Structures are given as C-alpha cells and as structure tokens.
Amino acid sequence: MSRTGRSTGLLVAAAMVMSVAACTAGGGGGGDASCANLYTYQDRSYLDVSPNVRFTPGKKIGVATHTTCDDTGGQDESEESVSSENAYEVDGISPKVALAIGDTPETATFFAVNSGKEVPSEVQKLIDGS
Template sequence: MRRTGRSAGLLGAAAMVMSVAACTADSGGGGAEASCATLYTYQDRSYQDVANVKFTLGKKLGVATQPASCEDTGGHDESEPVMTETAYEVDGISPKVAIAIGDTPKTATFFAVHSGPELPPEVQKLIDGS
C-alpha cells in the first residue's frame, strides 16, 4: 500500500473513533456511561438509561422517541427515521423524573431525566434501596 493510501485509511479510522467518542458522555451519577443510543425523549424531556435500579412498572404512558443519529457528531440526517418505543410509568415516581421504556413491559428499562451530572433524588433512593 502506498503511503498516501495508508494515511487516508488512518485518517478515516480516526474520524470514526472520534464520532463514536463524541456520542458518549459520562453521566456522573453512579459512574454509568450514556450514549446517543440510550437517550430518549418523552413529552419534551430527555431521559437516559440508568442501570441497577429495581422498579415496579406502572401504566402505559405513550411513545418515547430516540434520535436516529447523534446530533453532536454532525452525522444527523433529517431523512433518517426516528426510533420509537413505549413509555411506561414507574410506580412511585413522577414521569417528569423517570419512566421505563421498552417494546413490552417485560423488556422495559429504567430511564431518568437527563439534566446534569446528578441523578434525581427519587432515583438515587431507588438505587440505594431506601
């Protein structure tokens, strides 16, 4: 392979790594990482998934949406479809704070409002088991 071909290949690989890295952010709440794939919007609020939360599923709320690609990487294409999942209430917590999202109640995962490095106190209480 010629030197220019190798350089172009390395630049392309570096660009791909940077795109993926730009889509990942440390949530700061419990050390869990969030990526664009784990961000959803429901009723104009952004939610990110939170691991290790024991919760009881409530009633079906409606539809949560997930962007087709990361907005912050410059790769967003308006023609790409937005992904949707069912949003469910979490017993004992307002949907303004947390919801569960999944195709079915059995596959629903816990999501909390994405608003900075700290988890809402109601969510932290569930994690701590208090």
C-alpha cells in the same frame, strides 16, 4: 446511606454527566455524537441510568422517541432515523423524573430525566435499594 450506596450514586451521576456530554458534543451526522441511550418524551430527555435498578413499571403513558445519530460516519447527513418505544410510568416516581421504556412493561428499561445535574433523589433511592 452506606458508603457503597454513595459510591454507586456518584458513579451513576458521573455516567449520566458523561452521557450528556457525549450526546451534546457534536460530530458525526446530525450534531449529536453518541445517543444510543437517549430518549425523548414530552419535550424531556431521558437517559438509561443503570441496568441493575429495581423498579416496577406502571401503566403505559405514551411513546418515547429515540433519534439515531450517526456517530460512526456511515449515515447520510440528510437522513435522520427516529424510532419509538412504549413509555410506562415507574411506580412511585413522576414521569417527569423517570420512565420505563420498552416493548412491554416486563422488558422495559429504567430511564431517568437528563437534567445534566445530580441524579434526582427518587432515582437515587431506587439505585441505593438495588
């Protein structure tokens, strides 16, 4: 692996950890601070990894949900807004590791499972290849 690839991987891993910390830090309305890029699919959380990851979306496998949290203080604490997007397989990677989420496969964004640890090796390979 090149030095650039390792640096990119470390930056992505750091971003995932910071996103996890931000989404579990508490505050705002419902206990999650900033959850703009956090989706749930089959009881697993997924984070938007990188806009530059090259991937091929596969077939639609269901719906991923996004809970809008009030990290700016304008939402009533009793309100919880939930939206949903289509979830697609990512060719060559298990849905337990990564998903493509969006209205269509062509407009879907790459998301990786939020384990709070290192970036899964399958995801790292895509990042390194981008």
